[in-house]
Amino acid sequence: MHAIVDAFVLAVKLIFTGDAEVYSITARTLAISGSSTIIGALLFVPLGCLIYFNNFWGKRALISIIQTCYSVPTVFIGLLVFLVFSRSGPLGFFGILFTPQVMVIGQVVLISAIVTGLTISGLSGVSPAIRETATSLGASRLQSVWLVVKEARFAVLTAVLVGFGRAISEVGLALMVGGNIRGYTRVLTTAISLETGQGEIALALALGFILISLALIVTVLANRFLMTKEVNIAQSRASVS
Amino acid sequence: MSYLILHQISIVLGHFRLQRISFAMESGQTLVILGPSGSGKSALLETIAGFNNPFEGRIELDGENITVLPAEKRELGYVFQNYALFPHLTVEQNIAFGLRKDPDRMHRTAELMNFLGVRPLAKRKTSNLSGGEKQRVALARALARNPKLFLFDEPLSAVDATAREGLRDELRHFLRTLRATSLYVTHDRTEAMVLADILAVIRNGTIRQIGPASEVFTHPVDSWVAQFVGMQVLRPEWVKFLDKDTAQVGIGGSTLIAQVRNLDARQGMVAFQPEDVLVTRSDSQLPAGENTIPLVIGKVVPLGPLVRIDLIGNVSMTALILRRQYFELNLHPGDAVNVRINASDLQLVPEVELETP
Numbered sequence: 129m130h131a132i133v134d135a136f137v138l139a140v141k142l143i144f145t146g147d148a149e150v151y152s153i154t155a156r157t158l159a160i161s162g163s164s165t166i167i168g169a170l171l172f173v174p175l176g177c178l179i180y181f182n183n184f185w186g187k188r189a190l191i192s193i194i195q196t197c198y199s200v201p202t203v204f205i206g207l208l209v210f211l212v213f214s215r216s217g218p219l220g221f222f223g224i225l226f227t228p229q230v231m232v233i234g235q236v237v238l239i240s241a242i243v244t245g246l247t248i249s250g251l252s253g254v255s256p257a258i259r260e261t262a263t264s265l266g267a268s269r270l271q272s273v274w275l276v277v278k279e280a281r282f283a284v285l286t287a288v289l290v291g292f293g294r295a296i297s298e299v300g301l302a303l304m305v306g307g308n309i310r311g312y313t314r315v316l317t318t319a320i321s322l323e324t325g326q327g328e329i330a331l332a333l334a335l336g337f338i339l340i341s342l343a344l345i346v347t348v349l350a351n352r353f354l355m356t357k358e359v360n361i362a363q364s365r366a367s368v369s
Numbered sequence: 370m371s372y373l374i375l376h377q378i379s380i381v382l383g384h385f386r387l388q389r390i391s392f393a394m395e396s397g398q399t400l401v402i403l404g405p406s407g408s409g410k411s412a413l414l415e416t417i418a419g420f421n422n423p424f425e426g427r428i429e430l431d432g433e434n435i436t437v438l439p440a441e442k443r444e445l446g447y448v449f450q451n452y453a454l455f456p457h458l459t460v461e462q463n464i465a466f467g468l469r470k471d472p473d474r475m476h477r478t479a480e481l482m483n484f485l486g487v488r489p490l491a492k493r494k495t496s497n498l499s500g501g502e503k504q505r506v507a508l509a510r511a512l513a514r515n516p517k518l519f520l521f522d523e524p525l526s527a528v529d530a531t532a533r534e535g536l537r538d539e540l541r542h543f544l545r546t547l548r549a550t551s552l553y554v555t556h557d558r559t560e561a562m563v564l565a566d567i568l569a570v571i572r573n574g575t576i577r578q579i580g581p582a583s584e585v586f587t588h589p590v591d592s593w594v595a596q597f598v599g600m601q602v603l604r605p606e607w608v609k610f611l612d613k614d615t616a617q618v619g620i621g622g623s624t625l626i627a628q629v630r631n632l633d634a635r636q637g638m639v640a641f642q643p644e645d646v647l648v649t650r651s652d653s654q655l656p657a658g659e660n661t662i663p664l665v666i667g668k669v670v671p672l673g674p675l676v677r678i679d680l681i682g683n684v685s686m687t688a689l690i691l692r693r694q695y696f697e698l699n700l701h702p703g704d705a706v707n708v709r710i711n712a713s714d715l716q717l718v719p720e721v722e723l724e725t726p
Contacts (some may be wrong), residue, residue, distance in 0.1 A: 257453035265449035265467035
């Protein structure tokens, strides 16, 4: 218990005394996981829509496979990405192993299933009558699809946030393809792993607190962004009544 | 030429088939499609709306063949179960949704909101509206594009019984006022009775009977339709045909005269509405008369202004009488009564497999 309190105090100190290394690791973590989440969202939310809105042979099986991939270990993804981008791998000519870029690529692969699958689940939660009503009101296929996506926006945002959570919290992949190079590919999770290995438990815990705070801030900001419109409408409703 | 014509429409949806559906209706009429769950009534509506593709048959609306026309170009006003209002849009945005390309959309939306009395709700989201408000918004939204045909897919099925009556009356008023041509799908026979000009009873993907609502409710084509529209169905002990329209039937040891309906074979079931069962005390001074069966009152169930009397004896049946009449006749469980069903109210119909509707 004492260690946790010490760690919390240390975390606050590190944040408010402007520890350059901690700031740099935090910024890098945010940049890498943020980039991978944005790229993942741009790729896999549309993929989820594509799968949900089209009927094809093997659709159910594909969705089952995607859902199974939610729990693929990060080290396995790390190993695959390592093999692909290692010097002798098929994409080794890019020479990006042990760089932040390959960490982003790895995290995009890592969150692909979760963002796609949860997007499909979110869209399934919208009544088919919504889309059919839109069509009967003259909406084109694209317009009615967009309407359903807007109806499922909270579920889609959740899919993206869960993806972000998985990306920012993973350690195996970051270690394997990033190499935990100080000042270059060290992120919060790899730093925690390193400090724990060196017996700096308080520092490791402090970095853990920062990591959790970061995830919390991003989630709150994302929710606020979506809720703004709801609040505006609620206020206008109150003024009407 | 009829306004809406369906000619031999057949579709396959997985293991379900809608088989050779044909009917025609005139402009301004309301056709109610009545059937149990899984009978294909919603599938039929979706086919007319363009969401299902028939593999054979033709649909004509206002002289135009729309069988292969995309759903968004059919100019229909579709009102779904629970109204399917768009939750993230306001009332005003919901109504204006179908008017995206209309330069006069704001004016038209305001006009519709005034017409249906939802103007004060314009900026509200739809999730907190009452059932009546939701219905009016859904109607305004469907009306916005001046649809050639309204399609209602059990809009009142999830509404509680108290609200349903008011909403049903309001809907009837709306349809009659606008002389809107509409197809209305339901499994509720009261809704069908209130709204229908024409009634189609559907079962297992085929229309069993179609005709004026009053005709279907009083002259069902077979025992299944009779049961589904709320009639009691009994197997007679014997049948003796007097001519092609009338027969004598033995029920509960008594001889009754019944009308014969569509009966090719020599077997049939007798069908009658419980409200057509006339009950008198057997110790009253009135003569028992024709078409009478002596029975005993079993259970009595008050149903608001009506009383349901379960009658037992050589045969069991149910009578529905006014509550006031029940007390005037001084009836009690265990009393011996004479039960009369007029020959004009007793139908001998072909027997088909019965099921719980």
